[in-house]
Amino acid sequence: MRSISPAPRPQAAALASGAAPLVVPDPCAHCDARSVSVCSALEDKDLHRLATLAEVMEVAPGETFIEEGETPEHFFNVTGGTVRLYKLLPDGRRQITGFARPGHFLGLAVGEANAFSAEALETVRVCRFSRSRLRAVLDDFPAFERRLLRSAANELVAAQEQMLLLGRKTARERVASFLLAQARPLRACDPPPGRFHLPMTRTDIADYLGLTIETVSRTMTRLRTEKLIALPSPAEVVVLDRGRLEALAGGFEEERI
Amino acid sequence: MRSISPAPRPQAAALASGAAPLVVPDPCAHCDARSVSVCSALEDKDLHRLATLAEVMEVAPGETFIEEGETPEHFFNVTGGTVRLYKLLPDGRRQITGFARPGHFLGLAVGEANAFSAEALETVRVCRFSRSRLRAVLDDFPAFERRLLRSAANELVAAQEQMLLLGRKTARERVASFLLAQARPLRACDPPPGRFHLPMTRTDIADYLGLTIETVSRTMTRLRTEKLIALPSPAEVVVLDRGRLEALAGGFEEERI
DNA sequence: GCCCAGCCTTGTTGTGGATCAATCGCTTGG
DNA sequence: CCAAGCGATTGATCCACAACAAGGCTGGGC
Numbered sequence: 001m002r003s004i005s006p007a008p009r010p011q012a013a014a015l016a017s018g019a020a021p022l023v024v025p026d027p028c029a030h031c032d033a034r035s036v037s038v039c040s041a042l043e044d045k046d047l048h049r050l051a052t053l054a055e056v057m058e059v060a061p062g063e064t065f066i067e068e069g070e071t072p073e074h075f076f077n078v079t080g081g082t083v084r085l086y087k088l089l090p091d092g093r094r095q096i097t098g099f100a101r102p103g104h105f106l107g108l109a110v111g112e113a114n115a116f117s118a119e120a121l122e123t124v125r126v127c128r129f130s131r132s133r134l135r136a137v138l139d140d141f142p143a144f145e146r147r148l149l150r151s152a153a154n155e156l157v158a159a160q161e162q163m164l165l166l167g168r169k170t171a172r173e174r175v176a177s178f179l180l181a182q183a184r185p186l187r188a189c190d191p192p193p194g195r196f197h198l199p200m201t202r203t204d205i206a207d208y209l210g211l212t213i214e215t216v217s218r219t220m221t222r223l224r225t226e227k228l229i230a231l232p233s234p235a236e237v238v239v240l241d242r243g244r245l246e247a248l249a250g251g252f253e254e255e256r257i
Numbered sequence: 258m259r260s261i262s263p264a265p266r267p268q269a270a271a272l273a274s275g276a277a278p279l280v281v282p283d284p285c286a287h288c289d290a291r292s293v294s295v296c297s298a299l300e301d302k303d304l305h306r307l308a309t310l311a312e313v314m315e316v317a318p319g320e321t322f323i324e325e326g327e328t329p330e331h332f333f334n335v336t337g338g339t340v341r342l343y344k345l346l347p348d349g350r351r352q353i354t355g356f357a358r359p360g361h362f363l364g365l366a367v368g369e370a371n372a373f374s375a376e377a378l379e380t381v382r383v384c385r386f387s388r389s390r391l392r393a394v395l396d397d398f399p400a401f402e403r404r405l406l407r408s409a410a411n412e413l414v415a416a417q418e419q420m421l422l423l424g425r426k427t428a429r430e431r432v433a434s435f436l437l438a439q440a441r442p443l444r445a446c447d448p449p450p451g452r453f454h455l456p457m458t459r460t461d462i463a464d465y466l467g468l469t470i471e472t473v474s475r476t477m478t479r480l481r482t483e484k485l486i487a488l489p490s491p492a493e494v495v496v497l498d499r500g501r502l503e504a505l506a507g508g509f510e511e512e513r514i
Numbered sequence: 515g516c517c518c519a520g521c522c523t524t525g526t527t528g529t530g531g532a533t534c535a536a537t538c539g540c541t542t543g544g
Numbered sequence: 545c546c547a548a549g550c551g552a553t554t555g556a557t558c559c560a561c562a563a564c565a566a567g568g569c570t571g572g573g574c
Contacts, residue, residue, distance in 0.1 A: 085417075087417060087421045089421070089426070089507070089508035090507065090508055090509050093425040093426075095420055095424040097417040097420050097421070108406075108410040108413070109410050109411070109414050110407050110410055111411075115417050115418070116417055142399060145402060145403065146395070146402065148406055149365075149409060150367050152406060152409035152410060152413060153365040153366050153409060154367065154368075155413055156365070156366070156372075156413060156416065157366050157368065157372040159413065159416035159417070159420065160342075160354040160372050160373055161344070161372070162420055163344075163352055163354050163416065163419055163420060163423060164344045164346070164352040164354070166420060166423035166424045166467065167352040168346060168350040168352045168467065169346070169350075170530080170531095171530075201550095201552090202552065203551080207424075210423065210424030210425065211531075211532090212531075212532060212533080213552075213553095214531085214532075214552095214554085215530090215531055215532075217552060217554080218531095218554080221553075234552060234553090250346070250347065251346035251348060251350065252347050252348075427560080427561095428560075428561065458520095458521070458522090459521075459523095460521085468561075469561075469562055470522080471522095471523085471561090471562075471563080471564095472560090472562075474522060475523080475524080477523095478523070491521080491522060491523090491569095
């Protein structure tokens with residue numbers, strides 16, 4: 001990971017970079033955890049003061065910037081790209097607990113060890129705070145703390161949904177749920193795109209859904225032959241029948257005909 | 258659910274009840290999400306002011322006091338007993354996302370609908386806040402908001418651990434993990450009890466671990482015949498070989514002999 | 515004491531998804 | 545142009561756990 005702002009005064013670089021120093025979830029009433037917009041939650045002057053406490057970093061694809069079990073030293077806000085968060089078992093079994101997109105906060109946990117690893121899927125931009133200063137930052141910015149609480153609550157809801165998926169859904173239902181989640185727009189106010197790109201591999205999808213790559217591949221193929229989706233390429237998905245896909249993802253019985 | 262304090266001034270009853278008006282996780286450095294102590298995080302005067310905004314309630318076993326999909330009207334703090342939190346699929350499949358014990362906060366989610374249902378397993382005591390007043394409460398008690406954030410972060414860690422369990426662990430590993438989690442003391446500073454009581458049924462355990470009751474039952478029986486645990490009665494568990502149980506729960510290979 | 519209803523355990527059979535194994539296609543580098 | 549490497553797909557087989565089935569235990573009501 002290289003810092004975009006290696007100068008003694010990183011804030012200057014951060015502000016000069018042109019990129020948003022911080023990306024926070026949109027407070028718009030219609031929006032859910034996945035919707036984001038830039039900086040709309042905090043007042044501009046607060047954001048600028050906040051940015052002086054942070055560094056804007058860029059993470060190369062495949063690079064791990066949070067390691068499970070290590071002592072957390074930083075707190076991150078994802079501002080660009082997609083991050084995969086995962087946990088490992090000693091024999092190498094992997095569970096991806098989520099994909100962090102812009103607006104996501106990482107490293108909230110208070111413990112002495114990171115609960116998961118974080119790895120850039122694409123080139124990722126993050127805004128990084130020193131944990132030792134986090135307390136002071138929260139004290140100075142109650143609005144920021146409020147935002148974190150809201151963000152954590154939304155993540156909890158997503159985690160519970162994922163537990164339902166992992167514990168009780170069939171492979172078909174899991175893949176359908178996953179595709180629909182990926183089809184969500186960044187801003188919930190926008191209509192869901194009918195066609196989208198998957199930034200992760202089949203292995204990632206399998207490790208996220210608690211399946212094997214073969215099952216993911218077979219399931220996608222079957223959804224394609226059934227005309228629920230189209231796959232112009234392995235990473236490009238077109239939703240052809242959103243209704244049936246949603247019914248499938250929601251666990252409504254099918255196969256009745 | 259009946260209110261213990263049906264008088265026009267519930268706070269009086271709450272304070273008079275003798276029970277802790279609020280139970281919050283212990284800030285002790287060695288403690289994790291499951292450890293609790295009474296009121297140690299907030300100053301006494303804050304707690305008493307907080308308590309004037311809340312009602313102490315008692316929930317009978319089997320009673321549902323949060324319904325998935327409904328508009329949340331209250332915010333709860335569990336002060337006694339165990340609560341099961343779950344999500345349902347339309348055909349009745351159930352996933353228990355967690356068991357809330359004293360110190361747990363419920364109803365944090367900001368959305369328009371509850372993400373899960375909550376049902377008392379035993380007689381449960383909760384401290385209830387009106388959601389419409391929650392914002393004012395948080396504004397008045399920044400320490401309380403901080404505590405909520407910490408609590409949510411701990412819950413997120415637990416949720417990620419559960420995703421690993423549901424997505425990648427075998428039935429044996431799941432049951433071992435579950436038993437060890439149940440064996441944790443309420444205060445992490447205390448030593449883990451060698452013997453403990455399971456307040457939930459096999460069906461609950463199965464729905465929590467993403468298994469069937471038969472698999473849970475068979476797995477427990479096998480752990481018993483292998484002398485890892487003893488089962489004086491179905492709901493009483495004695496840990497006989499914590500080391501092997503921990504190795505199993507952690508996913509370390511076995512069956513090498 | 516007896517009956518009944520839950521809950522738990524144990525036995526048998528079935529199956530969804532894992533595992534093992536090719537093969538294909540695309541990309542990269544020589 | 546070919547070789548190597550990686551990801552995705554497809555086929556064949558296997559197995560851990562689900563599903564179905566049958567008792568057994570326990571506690572509460574009468």
